[in-house]
Amino acid sequence: MLNNPLYIKSDRETLIPAHCNFGKYMLDCLHKYSDEIALVNSETNKSITYKEFTQYAVDLSYGLHKLGVRRGDVVALGSEIRYEFLPTMLAVVMTGATFTSLAYDEGQVPLLQKLNQIKPNYFIHTDLFWQRYGKVIKPLDFIETWISLDDSADTGIPVSTLMETSVDVNLFEPIEVDGKTDVAVAQYTSGTTGTSKVVLSNHINCILMSEKPGLMKDTFKIMSCNAIWTSSYECFFTITFLLFGRMIVYHPEPTYETNLNDLLKYQVNFAVYEPSFLTLLSKQEYVEANKCLLVLFSAGSALRQEVINKLKDRYPKLQLLQGYGMTEGHPLTFEKPDFVENRLGSVGKPCHYTTIKIIDRSSRRVLGPNQQGEIWFRGPVLMKGYSHTDDKMLDSEGFFNTGDLGYYDDDHFLFIVNRAKDSIVYDSCEVGVVELENLLLRHGGVREACVVGAPDAVYGDLPAAFVVAAPGAAPAPDQLRAYVDNLVAPHMQLRGGVRFLDALPKNKRGKILRESLKNLLIDELMTDGIEQRGIGCTDGVATKTRNSQSG
Missing domain, CATH: 3.30.300.30 (ANL, C-terminal domain)
Known part of the structure; x- marks a missing residue:
């Protein structure tokens, strides 16, 4: 296949482990750390170490396998924001099954829509989640087994009974999988422009979404992010931090005020927040910035130029970085810390062998630098597919339409302008x-x-x-x-x-x-x-x- 000179792409090599197993990849990385703190709940100040994290995941994975969870099964987790979320995700993935998650504030109608699409046969839930949705989800006949994360025997198998065996982490081996065909994680599009879709990501997708080459530095020790782990971007950004053994500060009910408090209280070096936080920060008079804070990374949607300008003026030493992606595949691009060629307002250059093209909305021809059109991409981060849909996703060259409008400059930095539907x-x-x-x-x-x-x-x-x-x-x-x-x-x-x-x-x-x-x-x-x-x-x-x- 000939390369089109109007396409922009990453030429950075991305190494994927030969086993192509997301669960094994995570476990091998996390097991290198022991007594270091992995997660801190800033509301309660309670923490979990990497040793506790991996032990929990391995014990639960072993128990789920004994229960009968296998490749091809779908295990759902319905929960508020709790530290058990990520170890449970790892536990499920290591059984070879597919992990999916539903938020406590999901709402009955969206919850049922999602469950009827993905049809999990195992469901792990917290007491709070059951109190809110139990009557709605209990009649669903495709859910065969209920598991209580809070050990409430009247609503399911107590999770503690599945974790009675303390497994030697050094001897534990995740179930072998086919990294290209087996679905590791099922997540959901935001639904901001229509009905939410189920996005199926295979093990290779998940490994690549967890890696962000060039983003991490040794000076970044303490991280903070909105722990909306039912969201793909927040989930995999947190996993990226975990893979590097960092301490991650989160709040179970994040707000602008709690985010600010976390930055100061925990001396955060690197924070990932939505544009709404940065917008409010730019509108506020000078905040006594944490001297340890080195990077603010904006994730979720493009940051407005006006906001960038105000923050740059107010906090000249703080690095403002952006990235670009979607539930169907990310990161597609991102800016790197201390990269002197970063462009103000850009979301960076393509990564992970991602190829991007810009298409004219009327003529459908491929556009060159500084010409605005639809953004299409292809590459190994692109999802395996949507669940239960025969919609044609790709064009004849294997490109996926992001639904966003933008352009790239002469040096291949991408700029997001708007959503096509907006x-x-x-x-x-x-x-x-x-x-x-x-x-x-x-x-x-x-x-x-x-x-x-x-x-x-x-x-x-x-x-x-x-x-x-x-x-x-x-x-x-x-x-x-x-x-x-x-x-x-x-x-x-x-x-x-x-x-x-x-x-x-x-x-x-x-x-x-x-x-x-x-x-x-x-x-x-x-x-x-x-x-x-x-x-x-x-x-x-x-x-x-x-x-x-x-x-």
Whole structure:
């Protein structure tokens, strides 16, 4: 196959162990560390060492195998954020079965949708999870065996009975697997742009998602991240830290305030947080930064340029890094610490033999440097597939469409512009959503902002802004609209109006649920029952407005 000179790719060699077994790979790495602390719950200050972590995983894996768990089985874990999550994941993977996890705050409808897709035959649960969902999930006939993580015999087999044998970690061998075909982990897309899908990752996928060559340095000793381990990115970032024997600080109910406290209390060197945290940090007056903090890594979605600029000005010695990926495969790109060629606003260069191409949305031709289009990728981090779907995933060359829009520069640094599904087209002109949001964030009265398209029968989409006011500020909707409209081209003006909310709807990873905001606009149109060209908002209540610029 000939290489297309317009494709960008990594030429860095990635070594995969010959056994291609994710469980064995993890165990071999973790077993090198002993009494060092692996995980610290910052709320309780309780910790678990690497020795305790591996012993727990091996004992449980042995017990699950004795129970009958085998290759081809699916073992689900329903739990709040607890230290047992990651050792349990390792235990299941070492049996050769597939591990999947459901969050305590999942919600009944999404929970049932996911379970009916993946159909686990074993289910491990905590008491809290059972109290919330037991009546809903107990009738599911495909779940054959229930296991209680809290030893509640009336809701399943007590996990302690499976761990009665203390296994010699040095003699334990994970079950052999086929690294390409056996599914190690089943995870779920965020569902921010539609129904959540089950993503099946084989053992090779998981090994590569755990490796991030060039990211770790000896000076990074204490790490912090949002422990939303049901999310692929947070889960595998935490595993990356574990593979290097680092101490990881987590909070079971992370907030902006708890994250700040963790950075200071534990003298964190390297923190991985969602863009929402960095956005709020940039809007706050100077925070007495932890002198030990060397790197803030933004994960989940692209960080706004305005946020980057503010943080760089406020904390010039702090390295702000970004990466790019999705549940279906990650990391695709990331920036490396102390890499002098890093580009401000970029998400880095391709890694893990990943190849990326940019496709024009209209002509479908491959684009070159500094030309914006759809981002497609192929490579060994790409998932095995989706569960229970025959949807065509790949093009004729094996590339997967990320659904994101972006471009790369002359030196092959990738820049993310927007989600294709989130794009707004007014009167055949594409609207720069990110540019509008950056303008709003520059306004002193704005804490957070999101721009979506209000449906219009004549012009397609009317750019509409949802805004959270900064503390103590109360800018008027018309004032904000005039501020933006005076700075942009006519097709970029906020003809859909400005609305104030107490908070933007987000998923548990902090990603804004744009679809929910679009639905609010549609509900307004249906409620009013007439065609509207502009919708304003005063004191939080949507009202019809006449707009001389509409159309």
